[in-house]
Amino acid sequence: MSTREYMLGNVAIARGIVEGGGKVISGYPGTPSSEIVDTLSAMKERDFYVEWSVNEKVAMEVAAGAAMTGVRSVVTMKHVGLNVAADPLMTLAYMGVKGGMIIIVADDPACHSSQNEQDTRKYSEFSLMPCLDPSTPQEAKDMIPYAFELSEKFEIPVIFRPTTRISHGKSEIELGAITDHKAEAKFEKDTSRWVMVPANAVIRHPHLLGIQEGIMEELENSPWNELTINENSKIGVIASGLASVYAKEAMENLGLEASFLKIGAYPVPEGLIKKMYEQCDTVLVIEELEPIVEDRCKVIAKDIESPVKILGKTGGYVPRISELNTDKCTKAIGDAFGIEVDVPEIAEPELELPPRPPALCAGCSHRATYHAMLKVFGKRAVFPSDIGCYTLGVQNGTVDTTLCMGGSITVASGIYDAGEKQPICCSIGDSTFFHTGINGLLNAVYNKSNITITILDNRITAMTGHQPNPGMGLTSTGEPTKEIDMELLCRGLGAEFVETVDPYDVKATEEVFKRAKDFEGPAVVITRQACVIHARRAGVRRIPFQVDTEKCIGCRMCVNLGCPAIEFDKETKKAHINAMCTGCGLCSATCKFDAIVEVQK
Amino acid sequence: MSSKASEFDLVISGVGGQGTILASDIIGRSAVLEGKGVRAAETHGMAQRGGSVVNHVRIGCELGSMIPLKGADCLLALEPVEALRYIEFLADDGVIIMNTESVYPVTVTTGKAPYPSVDSIVEKLKETHRVIAFNATEMAAKAGSRQAMNVVLVGAVSNFLPVKTETLLERVKEMVPPKTIDTNVKAFETGRSMVE
Ligand code: SF4
Ligand code: SF4
Numbered sequence: 001m002s003t004r005e006y007m008l009g010n011v012a013i014a015r016g017i018v019e020g021g022g023k024v025i026s027g028y029p030g031t032p033s034s035e036i037v038d039t040l041s042a043m044k045e046r047d048f049y050v051e052w053s054v055n056e057k058v059a060m061e062v063a064a065g066a067a068m069t070g071v072r073s074v075v076t077m078k079h080v081g082l083n084v085a086a087d088p089l090m091t092l093a094y095m096g097v098k099g100g101m102i103i104i105v106a107d108d109p110a111c112h113s114s115q116n117e118q119d120t121r122k123y124s125e126f127s128l129m130p131c132l133d134p135s136t137p138q139e140a141k142d143m144i145p146y147a148f149e150l151s152e153k154f155e156i157p158v159i160f161r162p163t164t165r166i167s168h169g170k171s172e173i174e175l176g177a178i179t180d181h182k183a184e185a186k187f188e189k190d191t192s193r194w195v196m197v198p199a200n201a202v203i204r205h206p207h208l209l210g211i212q213e214g215i216m217e218e219l220e221n222s223p224w225n226e227l228t229i230n231e232n233s234k235i236g237v238i239a240s241g242l243a244s245v246y247a248k249e250a251m252e253n254l255g256l257e258a259s260f261l262k263i264g265a266y267p268v269p270e271g272l273i274k275k276m277y278e279q280c281d282t283v284l285v286i287e288e289l290e291p292i293v294e295d296r297c298k299v300i301a302k303d304i305e306s307p308v309k310i311l312g313k314t315g316g317y318v319p320r321i322s323e324l325n326t327d328k329c330t331k332a333i334g335d336a337f338g339i340e341v342d343v344p345e346i347a348e349p350e351l352e353l354p355p356r357p358p359a360l361c362a363g364c365s366h367r368a369t370y371h372a373m374l375k376v377f378g379k380r381a382v383f384p385s386d387i388g389c390y391t392l393g394v395q396n397g398t399v400d401t402t403l404c405m406g407g408s409i410t411v412a413s414g415i416y417d418a419g420e421k422q423p424i425c426c427s428i429g430d431s432t433f434f435h436t437g438i439n440g441l442l443n444a445v446y447n448k449s450n451i452t453i454t455i456l457d458n459r460i461t462a463m464t465g466h467q468p469n470p471g472m473g474l475t476s477t478g479e480p481t482k483e484i485d486m487e488l489l490c491r492g493l494g495a496e497f498v499e500t501v502d503p504y505d506v507k508a509t510e511e512v513f514k515r516a517k518d519f520e521g522p523a524v525v526i527t528r529q530a531c532v533i534h535a536r537r538a539g540v541r542r543i544p545f546q547v548d549t550e551k552c553i554g555c556r557m558c559v560n561l562g563c564p565a566i567e568f569d570k571e572t573k574k575a576h577i578n579a580m581c582t583g584c585g586l587c588s589a590t591c592k593f594d595a596i597v598e599v600q601k
Numbered sequence: 602m603s604s605k606a607s608e609f610d611l612v613i614s615g616v617g618g619q620g621t622i623l624a625s626d627i628i629g630r631s632a633v634l635e636g637k638g639v640r641a642a643e644t645h646g647m648a649q650r651g652g653s654v655v656n657h658v659r660i661g662c663e664l665g666s667m668i669p670l671k672g673a674d675c676l677l678a679l680e681p682v683e684a685l686r687y688i689e690f691l692a693d694d695g696v697i698i699m700n701t702e703s704v705y706p707v708t709v710t711t712g713k714a715p716y717p718s719v720d721s722i723v724e725k726l727k728e729t730h731r732v733i734a735f736n737a738t739e740m741a742a743k744a745g746s747r748q749a750m751n752v753v754l755v756g757a758v759s760n761f762l763p764v765k766t767e768t769l770l771e772r773v774k775e776m777v778p779p780k781t782i783d784t785n786v787k788a789f790e791t792g793r794s795m796v797e
Contacts, residue, residue: 004633005633006626006629006630006633006639031645031646031647032645032646112644112645112646112647112648113645113646113647113648136640136665165642165665165666165667168642168643168644168645169640169641169642169643169666170625170626170629170639170640170641170642170643170666171638171639171640171641171666172633172638172639242665245664245665246664246665246667248664249606249664249665249669252605252606253605253606253669325665325667325669326606326665326667326669326672327669327670330669344670344671344689346670346671346689347729349685349688349725350725351685351717351721351722351725352714352715352717353682353685353686353717354682354705354706354708354709354714354715354716355706355708355714356616356651356652356653356682356683356686356706356708357652357706357707357708358617358647358648358649358650358651358652359650359651359652359706359707360650361650361651389650392650395707463646463647464646465645556712559710559711559712560711562707562710562711563707564651564707564710566710567705567710568710568711568712579747
């Protein structure tokens with residue numbers, strides 16, 4: 001069967017998992033990786049198990065457990081999520097697996113939706129796990145069945161690293177056959193293998209080093225690396241992963257004659273690199289983010305005493321930050337080989353364009369929570385926060401810090417421990433609280449932090465595309481499950497002040513915050529109201545509001561809430577509510593002149 | 602002045618939630634059905650909450666999805682300011698198709714930044730490019746739903762794409778919610794008629 005379908009990179013990767021016979025797939029949502037599990041859990045017919053785990057470490061361990069039994073497993077996350085799972089990762093490399101296991105980690109060069117741009121290939125070097133780096137969505141799909149086989153052959157997990165432009169790129173995908181690989185789960189006891197006490201670990205470490213050569217040979221001859229020697233030229237370009245398609249386009253546009261090596265798998269193909277050195281006197285290495293290939297290239301040249309000159313990030317030809325593109329590659333190639341490039345002249349727009357940052361949706365309950373929080377705690381209070389839609393509250397003045405997932409309660413504790421005199425009120429979402437916030441609350445209780453902890457419980461993981469979490473009573477595939485009682489959980493962690501409030505009820509929310517502020521010790525306020533986007537999809541409709549222009553004096557109090565549904569009409573000098581209004585009522589509660597009223601039918 | 606690596610390069614810009622992805626999907630899938638290679642890149646995540654978004658669609662392309670600067674044959678803007686924001690991708694002889702209905706960002710509604718007049722934006726763009734500007738949102742409303750604004754613009758751009766109109770229209774019927782097919786077909790046709 002041969003079919004071509006137009007699909008998103010992440011959907012193609014999900015298809016690769018099905019073609020390769022993945023049996024257990026776990027993950028934690030994070031842009032740009034989330035659609036892989038979303039696609040698998042939405043499939044009607046399934047002969048695999050799929051879950052959203054509570055965090056990446058948990059997800060990694062679930063997939064590892066499955067692979068110990070001999071079945072094929074996959075874990076998905078984004079680059080920063082791998083930091084959370086780094087602990088099991090490093091030891092899993094020693095332990096290895098029986099069934100093929102793929103660790104999918106989506107990188108985000110240019111921080112399209114991330115707090116940093118770390119390069120997962122470094123974890124591959126560090127852990128000694130091989131890594132596949134696709135250059136197109138098609139290759140991404142095709143690499144998955146291969147990765148299962150590679151993993152089984154060497155009994156080690158394989159890291160698979162798409163980037164934003166692969167995960168969120170679309171192209172026509174040639175579908176492949178679905179494997180008939182049917183391993184049954186069977187856990188075989190082998191304490192020397194599965195119990196990493198020191199005596200066993202010291203044996204597995206040399207084993208891990210010992211299989212490296214075999215992995216290198218295998219990958220060197222894989223289809224993911226491609227060398228084209230150009231005998232008419234003394235120069236060469238080496239490009240890896242996605243950078244290889246940009247480099248190819250740049251070379252085509254420049255009409256450049258050069259040898260070209262595309263690298264799609266690590267450890268790098270040393271034999272092919274040496275062959276290139278035989279032909280070339282200068283080689284430019286193009287790769288996104290860290291100079292991983294470049295550094296290896298230099299080591300290889302030194303080892304064989306080749307006189308070849310290696311250019312790349314060193315010398316400043318290729319930037320070490322942000323994502324690459326054809327223009328940057330064209331410039332790098334031009335500079336490195338002294339070719340004149342016409343750089344398109346881009347005139348600065350003379351009109352001043354208003355910035356359009358993302359904002360909380362019209363009617364988002366987080367806005368209401370933050371409004372009450374700011375009113376009770378005051379502008380000078382300290383507001384540590386976390387990662388989710390609610391981070392957008394930075395425009396409301398209630399997000400002072402955002403370090404990492406689950407880092408808000410702990411940072412708040414640290415600020416308190418340091419002796420900060422201002423009140424401290426941190427915020428964290430429901431999914432993030434389940435992710436790694438629980439530990440922070442436990443620590444705050446145990447170590448007596450006098451802080452307020454606000455859990456913005458919108459009943460879903462909204463930012464990454466509305467995935468379920470343990471608070472919803474639904475699994476990834478929509479099956480009903482135990483709904484975790486957030487209040488009981490907090491009390492179980494030792495918190496004595498735990499109150500739940502509806503943030504749309506502005507007065508009640510302020511009252512709860514006042515009590516929490518006065519409470520000695522960690523106080524938990526749960527503000528619970530469903531995400532409006534999700535609620536509307538589920539059919540919830542509220543009566544929208546309008547401005548009574550007779551009563552409006554144009555004080556701008558409502559406009560300053562930053563709700564996309566409220567505009568200020570410069571001509572009439574009055575507020576105006578547009579079609580985006582979802583009827584949350586926050587603006588109505590804010591207006592001191594009772595000028596905002598429900599639309600009368 | 603399209604790049605050598607692609608037959609037709611299209612940039613679609615707009616505001617999160619306006620339906621840029623559906624617009625690019627209709628075009629991308631149509632091109633694939635006609636046997637062409639397609640590479641597309643889209644904005645997900647953070648920018649979707651009302652932020653500025655840009656999608657690239659490259660028809661007849663086997664390489665990367667990102668269009669080089671001044672490489673696009675056409676810029677399809679679902680919002681006026683978002684036309685100007687991404688103008689650097691458009692080739693000197695490229696054409697701009699834009700919706701004249703503004704969506705104010707919170708920076709404007711809260712008075713932190715001014716919003717240039719739509720006329721001044723159109724004037725500015727006309728200095729350097731061929732501009733086809735009209736209120737697609739109003740036209741969509743007339744066809745039956747403001748939501749169909751993106752399909753009005755797909756109709757307009759269909760005059761330039763190396764893809765058959767019937768193929769595009771079939772995809773529209775296939776990809777919009779069944780109840781809204783008539784509205785969307787009307788929206789597509791009104792949009793198409795905006796270009797002589
Ligand atoms: S998606 Fe939901 S939680 Fe996120 S900003 Fe919109 S309403 Fe708020
Ligand atoms: S808060 Fe009330 S009076 Fe002030 S601008 Fe808004 S509607 Fe008008």
